[in-house]
Amino acid sequence: MLIAKVIGTVVSTQKEPALEGLRFMLCRPVNAKGEESGAVVVAADAVGAGLGEMILYATGSSARQTIATENRPVDAVIMAIVDQWEVEGETKYLKSEDS
C-alpha cells in the first residue's frame, strides 16, 4: 500500500455498469514525512474517505477485495483512513480532531 492524501474527486456518468455507486477519489501519494510526492492516482473509496484525509490505498487484484469493489473493474481502492504514523519512534503524522 501507499499513503496518499485525498485531494479531489472525479465524476463520471458514462461508465461500466458495475461501477455504479462507487466514489472515485483523486489521491496524491506522500513520502514518509507526509509531503506530497509522485503522480496522482484515482482510487475507489471503500471506507468513506474525505477531502484532505491521509489514506492507504491498495492496487491490483487486491483492490477488488473490499465489499464495495468486489468483481468491479477498479485497480486501486482506499481501504483505510490513516490516524497516525511513526518513523523510528517519532510521530510524523497525527490526524487532527477536526479533519
Add this chain to the structure above:
Amino acid sequence: MLIAKVIGTVVSTQKEPALEGLRFMLCRPVNAKGEESGAVVVAADAVGAGLGEMILYATGSSARQTIATENRPVDAVIMAIVDQWEVEGETKYLKSEDS
C-alpha cells in the same frame, strides 16, 4: 486508475482470437491539471470512448472485469469517461458539451 486522454487508435488484424471485436485506444495519462504527462498506453475500450475524451483506465487483472474484456488477454481497459474532476474544491476539468 489513472486519468488519461484518448489520443489515437491502434489497428491489428493478426491477433489472439479472443481479442476479436475489441477497440484499442492510445491513451496518454494526464496530471491533476489535465496536462499530458507520462508515456502512452494502449487500453481496450469498454465504454465507447472517443478521440480527445478524458477517461479512466484500470490495469492488471481488473482490466478483465468489464463485460467487453472478460477472460481476454488485455491488461488495460477504459472503464469510465470522465465528466469532471475537482482538486481541493476547484474544477480542473469539465467536459464540454460538444466533445
Add this chain to the structure above:
Amino acid sequence: MLIAKVIGTVVSTQKEPALEGLRFMLCRPVNAKGEESGAVVVAADAVGAGLGEMILYATGSSARQTIATENRPVDAVIMAIVDQWEVEGETKYLKSEDS
C-alpha cells in the same frame, strides 16, 4: 498494453517444464511516434510475431489469457501484431507490405 518492436529472441533449455514450446521475444517499447523508448522486456509469443514487427504485449495475469500461455509462468505476452496506429487522425505507423 504497450506498443513495442520485436528486436530479438531469447533461448533457454533449462526452464520450468510448462514453458516447453514457447518462444521468447526481446521487445523494446516505443513511444507514440514509434521511436524506441524504455527498457527491453521479454514476452512470450502467442501470435507468430517476427523480428522488426510492431506488436502489442500484455502483462501480469492477463499474459496467461492466451491459448499459448494459459497456466504458464509468463508475465508478458505478445497478443497482437500492429498494422497501424494513428494519433489525432495522423498515421504514425503503417506496417509495410514486405515486413
Add this chain to the structure above:
Amino acid sequence: MLIAKVIGTVVSTQKEPALEGLRFMLCRPVNAKGEESGAVVVAADAVGAGLGEMILYATGSSARQTIATENRPVDAVIMAIVDQWEVEGETKYLKSEDS
C-alpha cells in the same frame, strides 16, 4: 520481492472490516549494499517483523497468499525476515544478535 528495512508503523481505526488485526509497517527498500533507496511502502506484517529489521515483502495478489492476509485487501506483505544476504560470495548484511 524487494529487501526493505522496517522504519515505522501506520495506525488506522476506520478501515475495511477484513483488515482488523493486521499490523501495517512502513518499509523502505534498500539496495544490494543495504543502503536505503527508493520510496516507502506500507506492508501488512505476516511474520512478526520489528522496527529496524531487514525484511522481504511481496506485492500484488501474492501478498494475499499468507495466513494473515488471505482474502484481504492488501497489496504488500512482509513474508520473511532477512538473516543475511551475500553478493558474489561477500556478506553484505548479517542480522546482529540483539536486533
Add this chain to the structure above:
Amino acid sequence: MLIAKVIGTVVSTQKEPALEGLRFMLCRPVNAKGEESGAVVVAADAVGAGLGEMILYATGSSARQTIATENRPVDAVIMAIVDQWEVEGETKYLKSEDS
C-alpha cells in the same frame, strides 16, 4: 519477463511457513547488451539457477505458476536459465560452457 544476472542469495529463517524450502536469489536486471541495469530484485528459484547465470524471471501472480511456487507468497520467480540471446541477428550473450 526481464533478463537478470544472479548476483547473490538471501537467507531467512523466520518466514511464512509456506516458503520453507524455497531458495531466494538476488538478481540484477540487465539491458539488451547484458550490462547490469536497474535495481536488484529477490526471486524464488524454480529451476536450479546458480551465481553468475543469466536468467528470466516472471513477476506477479505468474510467479506462482511454477511447481516450486504454487500458492506461495512470492511475487518473482526464476523460471528459465538463459543460454543465449540475439538482437537483430547478432548474438549479445552466449552462456559459456563452464558457467
